[in-house]
Amino acid sequence: MILWWIAAAFLGAGLVLVVPSRWIWRAVSLSSVGIGGWLAYEYVLRAPLEVTYGLTTLHFKLPWWGISTEAGWMSRYQVSLFFATDGAAFLLAAAATLVHLVLSFWPGWNFSQPRLQMAALLLVYGFSLWTIFAYDLIAFYVGFEAVLFPMYYLILTLSPSGEGARRAAMEFLLYTLVGSVPMLAGILYGAAEISRAYGVPFTTNYYDWIKYPLSAPAQLGVYLSFILAFWVKLGLFPLHGWVITLYRQAPLALVVLSSAILTKLGGIAWLRWAAAFPQAHFTLSPYVGGLAVISLIGAGLGAYFQKGLRGWLALGTISHLSMVGVGIAATSPAGGSGAAWMMISHAIIACLHLLLAGAIIERVVTDEIARMGGLARSMPQLTALWVLTALASVGLPGLMQFPAELLILTGSYVSYTLRRGVFIAALLGVLISALYTLPILRKVLFGEEKVSISDLRAEESVPLWILGILVVVLGFFTAPFLSEIQRTVSPLMQAILFQSLGVR
Numbered sequence: 001m002i003l004w005w006i007a008a009a010f011l012g013a014g015l016v017l018v019v020p021s022r023w024i025w026r027a028v029s030l031s032s033v034g035i036g037g038w039l040a041y042e043y044v045l046r047a048p049l050e051v052t053y054g055l056t057t058l059h060f061k062l063p064w065w066g067i068s069t070e071a072g073w074m075s076r077y078q079v080s081l082f083f084a085t086d087g088a089a090f091l092l093a094a095a096a097t098l099v100h101l102v103l104s105f106w107p108g109w110n111f112s113q114p115r116l117q118m119a120a121l122l123l124v125y126g127f128s129l130w131t132i133f134a135y136d137l138i139a140f141y142v143g144f145e146a147v148l149f150p151m152y153y154l155i156l157t158l159s160p161s162g163e164g165a166r167r168a169a170m171e172f173l174l175y176t177l178v179g180s181v182p183m184l185a186g187i188l189y190g191a192a193e194i195s196r197a198y199g200v201p202f203t204t205n206y207y208d209w210i211k212y213p214l215s216a217p218a219q220l221g222v223y224l225s226f227i228l229a230f231w232v233k234l235g236l237f238p239l240h241g242w243v244i245t246l247y248r249q250a251p252l253a254l255v256v257l258s259s260a261i262l263t264k265l266g267g268i269a270w271l272r273w274a275a276a277f278p279q280a281h282f283t284l285s286p287y288v289g290g291l292a293v294i295s296l297i298g299a300g301l302g303a304y305f306q307k308g309l310r311g312w313l314a315l316g317t318i319s320h321l322s323m324v325g326v327g328i329a330a331t332s333p334a335g336g337s338g339a340a341w342m343m344i345s346h347a348i349i350a351c352l353h354l355l356l357a358g359a360i361i362e363r364v365v366t367d368e369i370a371r372m373g374g375l376a377r378s379m380p381q382l383t384a385l386w387v388l389t390a391l392a393s394v395g396l397p398g399l400m401q402f403p404a405e406l407l408i409l410t411g412s413y414v415s416y417t418l419r420r421g422v423f424i425a426a427l428l429g430v431l432i433s434a435l436y437t438l439p440i441l442r443k444v445l446f447g448e449e450k451v452s453i454s455d456l457r458a459e460e461s462v463p464l465w466i467l468g469i470l471v472v473v474l475g476f477f478t479a480p481f482l483s484e485i486q487r488t489v490s491p492l493m494q495a496i497l498f499q500s501l502g503v504r
Contacts, residue, residue, distance in 0.1 A: 002039065002083045002084070002085060002133050003083065004035050005032065005035045005036060005039060005093070005097075005129055005133075006083070006126060006129045006130050006133065007126075008028060008031055008032050008035055008126075009028070009032065009122045009123070009125045009126025009129065010122070010123070010126045011028075012024070012025065012028030012029075012031075012032075012122045012126075013118075013119040013120075013122040013123050013126065014119075015028065016028075016115065016118045016119050016122065017115055017116075017119050020114045020115035020118060022104070022114075022118070024118075025104050025118045025121070025122065026101075026104045026105060028104075028122060029097075029100055029101040029104040029105075030101065032097050032100070032101070032125075033097055033098070033101055036093065036094050036097050039085075039090075040090070040094070043085070043090060079136060079138045079139075079202075079203070079204050079205075080136055080139070080205065081136065081139050082134065082135045082136035082139060082205060082206065083130075083133040083134060083135065083139075084133065084135045085133055086488035087481075087484030087485045087486075087487055087488040087489075088268060088271060088340040088344075088485045088488050088489055089132050089133060089268060089272075089488075090484075091340075091344050091481055091484070091485065092132055092264055092268055092340075092343055092344055092347070093129055093132050093133065095260075095344045095347040095348060096125065096128055096129065096132070096260070096261045096264070096347065097125075097129075098348070098467075098470075099256065099260045099261060099347055099348070099351045100121075100125045100261075101463075102351060102355075102463040102464075102466075102467060103121070103253060103256060103257070103351075104121075105459070105462075105463050106253055106355065106460070106463065107457070107459045107460060108251070108253050108355075108358060108359070108362060108460075109158075109251075109253060110158070110251075111158075112157060112158075113157055116153070116157075117153075117154060117157060117158065119150075120150035120151075120153050120154050121150075121154065121257070123146075123147075123150040124147055124150050124151050124154070124257055124261070124262070125261070127143045127146045127147040127150075128143075128147055128261050128262065128265060130142070130143035130146075131143035131144050131147065131265045131269070132264075132265065132268055135205070135206040135207075135272075136204050136205055136206065137187045137191070137204035137205075137206075137209070138187070138204045139204075140269065141180070141183070141184055141187060143265075144180060144229075144233075144265060144269070145177075145180060147262060147265070148172070148173055148176055148177070151172065151257065151258070151262065152169050152172060152173050154254055154257075155168050155169040155172060155246065155249075155250050155254065156169045158250065158251055158254050159249050159250045159251065159254075160249075164245075164248070164249040165249055165250075167245060167249070168242075168245045168246050168248075168249035168250055171241060171242040171245050171246070172242050172245075172246055172258075174242075175232055175239065175241065175242040176232055176233060176242070178232070179228050179229045179231065179232030179233065179239065180229040180232070180233075182225040182228055182229070183225045183226055183228065183229040185225060186221065186222040186223075186224075186225030186226060187204060187222075189218075189221075189222060190209070190214055190218065190222040191203055191204050193214055193215070193218050194208065194209065194212045194214065197212070197214075197215070198212045200212060206272070206273075206276075209273075209276040210275060210276055213276065213277075213278065213499070214276075214277070216279045216280070219277045219278075219279050219280035220279075220280045220283065220284070222277065222280075223274075223277035223280035223281065223284065224280075224284070226269075226270070226273060226277075227270070227284065227288065229266065230266035230267070230269060230270040231266070231325075232266070233262065233263060233265055233266030233267075234263050234266045234267055234321050234324060234325065235263055235317070235318055235321065236291075236292065236295045236318060236321060236322055236325060237291070237294060237295035237298055237299060237318065237322070238295075240295070240299070240318050243258075243314050243317065243318055244311065244314050244315075246258060246314075247310045247311065247313055247314035247317075248308075248310045248311065248314070251358065252310075252313075252354045252355065252357055252358035252361070253354070253355065253358055255313075255354055256350065256351050256354045256355065259317050259350045259351075259354060260346070260347040260348075260350045260351045260354075261347065263317075263321060264343045264346075264347060267321075267324045267328075267339065267340075267343045268340075268343065270328055271328060271336060271339060271340060271489060271492065272492075274328065274492065274496060275492040275495050275496055278495065278496040278497075278498075278499035278500050279499065279500055281331065281496050281500075282331065282416075282417060282496060282497075282500035282501070285329040285330075285331050285415075285417035285418065286329075286417055286418060286419065286422075288325060288328070288329040289325070289326055289329035289330065289412070289415075289417070289418045289422045290422060291325070292322045292323075292325030292326045292329060293322070293326060293422055293425035293426055293429060295318060295319070295322040295325070296319050296322035296323060296326065296425070296426065296429035296432075297319075297425060297428060297429050297432060299315045299316070299318035299319035299322065300315070300316075300319040300429055300432035300433055300435070300436055301432060301436075302315045303315035303316045303319060303436040304432070304435055304436040304439075306369075307368060307369060307370065308367040308368055308369060309357050309360070309361060309367040309369060309440075309444075310357075310361075310367045312369070312436070312440060313353065313354065313357055315436075316353075316393070316433070316436065316437070317350060319429065319432070319433060320342075320346055320350075320393065320433070321342075321346065322429070323338075323339070323342050323404070323405065323408050323426070323429070324339045324342050324343060325339075326339075326408055326412055326418075326422065326426050327339030327340075327342060327404075327407070327408040327411055327412075329412075329415075329417060329418060329422075330408070330411040330412045330415040330417065330418055331415060331416060331417045331418075331493055331496055331497060332411040332412075332414055332415050332416070332493055333411070333486060333489065333490035333493050333494065334407045334408075334410045334411035334414065335407065335408055335410075335411020335412055335415060335493070336411065336489040336490070336492065336493045337407050337411075337482060337485050337486045337489045337490065338403070338404045338405070338406070338407025338408035338409075338410070338411055339404075339408060339489075340485045340489055341403055341404040341407065341478070341481070341482060341485060342401070342404035342405070342408065344481075345392075345400040345401040345403075345404050345471075345474070346401070346404075348400060348467055348470060348471060348474075349389060349392050349393050349400065349401060349471060351467060352385065352389045352464060352467045352468060352471070353386075353389050353390075353393065355460075355464060356382060356385055356386050356389065356464065359382060359456060359460060360372070360375065360379075360382070360444070360453075363453040363454065364451055364453060369440065369443055369444060371450060371451070372443070372444045372450060372451060373443060373444065373446075373447050373448050373449060373450035373451070374445075374446065374447055374448055374449025374450060374451075374452075375444055375445050375449075375451070375453070376445045376446055377449055377452070378449075378452045378453055378454070378455065379445075379453065379454075379455045379456070380455060381455050381456045381461050382455060382456050383445050385456075385461075385464055385465070385468050386441065386445065387441060387445070388468050388471065388472070389468070389471070390437050390438070390440075390441055392471050392475070393433065393437060394430075394433045394434040394437050394438070395430055395433070397475075398472070398475045398476060399471055399472060399475040400470070400471045400472075400474045400475045400478075401475075402475060403475075403478045403482060405430055407482075408426065409423065409426055409427060409430070412426050416497060416501065
């Protein structure tokens, strides 16, 4: 069941506290992959759990695991540990598990407190799965916030000591808290309003919020608090300051956790909960889409003028994740499905990009682009992987990210909520991604050889090639995964349109 997938990480964290061995961490990561594979098999076999929403049916698979009581506080307040899954959530959890497995075998970690740091890494992974699968708002909020504290500790202890590390850790914590505390107020207010308006117990259950929609004015305020939290977690303009600082101060292997996994917690929750606020989503989507394309283009242009690899990667990440905001704001089946696949593909590609850049910076001992050049001569393996990763990140057809960008662009073009200018701006953003990505390849990998360094070692190249092959394979064989995503996301988008416009 889903519980075992989540619990494996927490049990592993306790185990490495007792036996602080890298092989324990790796064994736990491998067991998580095994549990995920078993659940994938069960997912395919079991009939979906269907929930009717207006004239739309929402589909879930794998019976949820939870705690229910007949008496006590649970009978008065409908709050429970409610974990379930759908196509988008399951695939995102699988991507997070794969990224965590790669990190457990990555040789670049310099642990000063291995017992606590490996436990913290497992806790970040465990609370991420908790958040992805949570269908109760209080349970979701617990995971959404709990993931901050082990990550805060990791930034402080794994980053080079000094004011920069403390600033990165504090900005990471404060930005996300400032974003998510209003969401907690929105959750409590919304649950109280549902109870008052419909005469039902105080509830934070997903099904109840779908079944008993808030009034339009109440939706607007509560949904704004949700968007604020999700926007900060995604790290989009103008709430992106913590992303820049983290990329510049923390080890890039640690940044993988944030970029590939933690940022996606805001995106998957946004897709899931938007259907509970149909009128508010329809009203706010034009503004959200406009701000998202500003983030997309602004960060892309900023990346073009960066002098260091770290700043270039940070702004490139902000630009790519802005496409998620565009897809969700489009409020169309294509846009929503593209946003979901964008998160999954970006998790794999960002992991590759960051680990490759980290390997270069470790060898050159600087991230200044001007001091690099001609690395292709001494690093053929890294060159091949980086070229593949860069082409995937700019949406080359046949690679993993292309279907996501195509669906988001299609969804924004046919959108009822976005103006045609948003589609044109998003298309321009895709072109800008090539503008700031391809020149870096030319400067760092080709041209005059400025430094000669060793190529990737076997323990580095094996996990990276696995990810690289996956980027190609999932570029050609995307249909089975997209069909499962669309079966979940399309009804949510259609439900919003039906509630707002009567359009199915």
